[in-house]
Amino acid sequence: xxxxxxxxxxxxxxxxxxxxxxxxxxxxxxxxxxxxxxxxxxxxxxxxxxxxxxxxxxxxxxxxxxxxxxxxxxxxxxxxxxxxxxxxxxxxxxxxxxxxxxxxxxxxxxxxxxxxxxxxxxxxxxxxxxxxxxxxxxxxxxxxxxxxxxxxxxxxxxxxxxxxxxxxxxxxxxxxxxxxxxxxxxxxxxxxxxxxxxxxxxxxxxxxxxxxxxxxxxxxxxxxxxxxxxxxxxxxxxxxxxxxxxxxxxxxxxxxxxxxxxxxxxxxxxxxxxxxxxxxxxxxxxxxxxxxxxxxxxxxxxxxxxxxxxxxx
Amino acid sequence: xxxxxxxxxxxxxxxxxxxxxxxxxxxxxxxxxxxxxxxxxxxxxxxxxxxxxxxxxxxxxxxxxxxxxxxxxxxxxxxxxxxxxxxxxxxxxxxxxxxxxxxxxxxxxxxxxxxxxxxxxxxxxxxxxxxxxxxxxxxxxxxxxxxxxxxxxxxxxxxxxxxxxxxxxxxxxxxxxxxxxxxxxxxxxxxxxxxxxxxxxxxxxxxxxxxxxxxxxxxxxxxxxxxxxxxxxxxxxxxxxxxxxxxxxxxxxxxxxxxxxxxxxxxxxxxxxxxxxxxxxxxxxxxxxxxxxxxxxxxxxxxxxxxxxxxxxxxxxxxxxxxxxxxxxxxxxxxxxxxxxxxxxxxxxxxxxxxxxxxxxxxxxxxxxxxxxxxxxxxx
Numbered sequence: 001x002x003x004x005x006x007x008x009x010x011x012x013x014x015x016x017x018x019x020x021x022x023x024x025x026x027x028x029x030x031x032x033x034x035x036x037x038x039x040x041x042x043x044x045x046x047x048x049x050x051x052x053x054x055x056x057x058x059x060x061x062x063x064x065x066x067x068x069x070x071x072x073x074x075x076x077x078x079x080x081x082x083x084x085x086x087x088x089x090x091x092x093x094x095x096x097x098x099x100x101x102x103x104x105x106x107x108x109x110x111x112x113x114x115x116x117x118x119x120x121x122x123x124x125x126x127x128x129x130x131x132x133x134x135x136x137x138x139x140x141x142x143x144x145x146x147x148x149x150x151x152x153x154x155x156x157x158x159x160x161x162x163x164x165x166x167x168x169x170x171x172x173x174x175x176x177x178x179x180x181x182x183x184x185x186x187x188x189x190x191x192x193x194x195x196x197x198x199x200x201x202x203x204x205x206x207x208x209x210x211x212x213x214x215x216x217x218x219x220x221x222x223x224x225x226x227x228x229x230x231x232x233x234x235x236x237x238x239x240x241x242x243x244x245x246x247x248x249x250x251x252x253x254x255x256x257x258x259x260x261x262x263x264x265x266x267x268x269x270x271x272x273x274x275x276x277x278x279x280x281x282x283x284x285x286x287x288x289x290x291x292x293x294x295x296x297x298x299x300x301x302x303x304x305x306x307x308x309x310x311x312x313x
Numbered sequence: 314x315x316x317x318x319x320x321x322x323x324x325x326x327x328x329x330x331x332x333x334x335x336x337x338x339x340x341x342x343x344x345x346x347x348x349x350x351x352x353x354x355x356x357x358x359x360x361x362x363x364x365x366x367x368x369x370x371x372x373x374x375x376x377x378x379x380x381x382x383x384x385x386x387x388x389x390x391x392x393x394x395x396x397x398x399x400x401x402x403x404x405x406x407x408x409x410x411x412x413x414x415x416x417x418x419x420x421x422x423x424x425x426x427x428x429x430x431x432x433x434x435x436x437x438x439x440x441x442x443x444x445x446x447x448x449x450x451x452x453x454x455x456x457x458x459x460x461x462x463x464x465x466x467x468x469x470x471x472x473x474x475x476x477x478x479x480x481x482x483x484x485x486x487x488x489x490x491x492x493x494x495x496x497x498x499x500x501x502x503x504x505x506x507x508x509x510x511x512x513x514x515x516x517x518x519x520x521x522x523x524x525x526x527x528x529x530x531x532x533x534x535x536x537x538x539x540x541x542x543x544x545x546x547x548x549x550x551x552x553x554x555x556x557x558x559x560x561x562x563x564x565x566x567x568x569x570x571x572x573x574x575x576x577x578x579x580x581x582x583x584x585x586x587x588x589x590x591x592x593x594x595x596x597x598x599x600x601x602x603x604x605x606x607x608x609x610x611x612x613x614x615x616x617x618x619x620x621x622x623x624x625x626x627x628x629x630x631x632x633x634x635x636x637x638x639x640x641x642x643x644x645x646x647x648x649x650x651x652x653x654x655x656x657x658x659x660x661x662x663x664x665x666x667x668x669x670x671x672x673x674x675x676x677x678x679x680x681x682x683x684x685x686x687x688x689x690x691x692x693x
Binding site: 046049051068069071072074075077079081083084085086087089090094097098099101102103105146147 | 314317318321324325326327328329519522523524526527528529530531532533534
């Protein structure tokens with residue numbers, strides 16, 4: 001077990017930030033902590049890193065108790081913070097050298113790792129640039145390079161893609177997967193469910209400091225009633241009456257039917273032929289339609305069903 | 314590891330332009346303004362130049378041999394008082410109106426002086442003539458009473474000018490109260506080292522900066538990080554104070570006396586105290602960086618004010634009415650250390666100041682370390 005957190009309780013005055021929070025992460029996983037802003041993701045990570053005091057619970061990393069002076073544990077941990085943490089007075093190269101130097105004392109090895117980190121994040125052309133001269137995306141890449149240059153076994157990414165353009169975001173996500181392939185265990189926090197779905201092998205859904213559910217994305221989706229979501233764009237001259245809506249509602253696996261303007265939305269539980277059955281019903285009734293979408297359930301649907309609110313609320 | 318951290322930190326701080334401005338350029342700018350404001354008062358080597366004077370060549374002058382002799386004495390030799398020209402009344406008037414001479418002496422029934430404008434030279438001329446006229450009156454009175462007085466040598470003491478006191482300092486330097494302004498300026502610059510101290514504390518505490526968080530996560534012992542940061546900031550700040558000192562001593566020609574080694578030691582201790590003070594405020598005060606900066610500036614300026622930065626007598630007022638305050642005010646201690654070196658031959662008072670500065674620094678540094686040691690935060 002790489003990380004084992006048991007019954008972690010953390011209070012900020014009257015606010016219960018972590019409420020008997022539990023977590024287990026295995027070696028080689030890309031583990032996602034998914035939850036809305038303020039759900040306790042960053043607090044949990046800061047407690048795991050011994051930056052924050054906590055009121056109750058235990059934290060073990062690499063099967064050892066984590067504490068502020070557990071340097072042997074810290075040596076194998078890398079952290080990419082939500083906020084960019086670099087020296088504005090040092091160049092890209094000097095920043096990476098500095099943070100790598102906090103872990104690696106051998107100069108030759110350090111220089112080699114720094115070069116690899118620069119190649120990894122694609123900052124080769126910006127080695128002599130100061131952080132203030134870098135764009136937001138490049139700055140995020142520098143932040144990542146500083147966190148991973150020493151080749152840690154366990155890397156925490158705390159919302160690394162906030163305020164990043166789509167291209168840089170994709171680069172960052174691909175980079176994280178590459179680090180994982182090279183052997184690092186990843187803990188990734190985000191409130192972007194698409195990112196978590198894209199890269200995480202296991203996910204914990206967090207809200208109000210509690211772990212609500214843990215599993216692979218398929219396991220999480222299987223936990224909820226919400227399945228396929230079918231959206232049909234009806235032509236405006238169609239006459240969709242109440243009898244037809246009821247007919248669709250009575251189809252197998254259909255749980256909910258709603259009409260919003262000319263968009264008909266049908267929600268179904270797991271089933272193989274839901275889309276065909278809905279379209280056949282519409283055709284049989286003589287209705288014409290344009291675009292049709294079929295979406296599998298998302299983590300937002302899972303979150304919605306568990307908490308009764310949207311992930312982005 | 315320590316050397317690596319120290320050198321990188323040195324590079325980092327050296328490039329911090331904002332702080333370099335306040336800790337180096339601002340004191341140099343202020344010193345220059347002081348120098349301009351005090352102007353000639355500081356120029357101790359300014360020599361007196363002889364006064365261009367004309368005497369009107371008329372019968373009365375030609376007959377007054379005693380006055381001719383007096384003028385001759387005053388206008389000959391290296392240290393002469395006058396550059397004397399004997400001119401007609403018309404020529405003298407023209408030269409005076411053109412400003413080529415400072416005064417015209419006319420001998421008639423009495424001796425009169427014509428000047429154009431007022432100033433030091435005109436005052437000296439008047440004093441010279443007044444003194445001559447007074448001496449002439451006394452001489453006439455003595456001769457009227459005792460015609461043989463000249464033979465008895467009674468006039469020797471009358472014309473002899475003796476000075477019985479000489480103003481010197483024990484260290485051999487020229488006493489000058491204006492110097493205290495520059496001492497207080499160095500003290501202020503030393504206390505501005507608190508900026509470096511505060512930056513150190515900000516960059517190492519996870520609850521104050523993301524950098525602090527990243528550094529706290531690393532497997533580096535806290536003491537190693539703290540000490541390397543402290544030494545790097547001390548190196549930078551002490552170098553800045555030495556630059557300021559050299560600027561004052563060699564460019565502005567401010568007199569620091571002859572004991573330059575002790576002057577440098579004072580600067581070093583001042584620098585240590587300034588950085589310790591900033592580090593302490595950085596750790597102890599839980600407010601934002603902006604508020605902390607305001608606190609540092611406010612306290613530094615106030616302590617420097619008490620040490621005589623804006624009003625030189627303030628130092629003596631505090632020493633007289635609240636002497637204990639001078640022992641807790643680092644700016645006053647630094648200023649007094651310079652003053653002691655300058656004025657006293659004994660180093661007792663100097664070392665008392667240095668020891669108190671050292672004690673204050675050690676206390677501040679120790680309390681600061683207690684704040685950061687094995688720290689986990691309630692919130693970040």
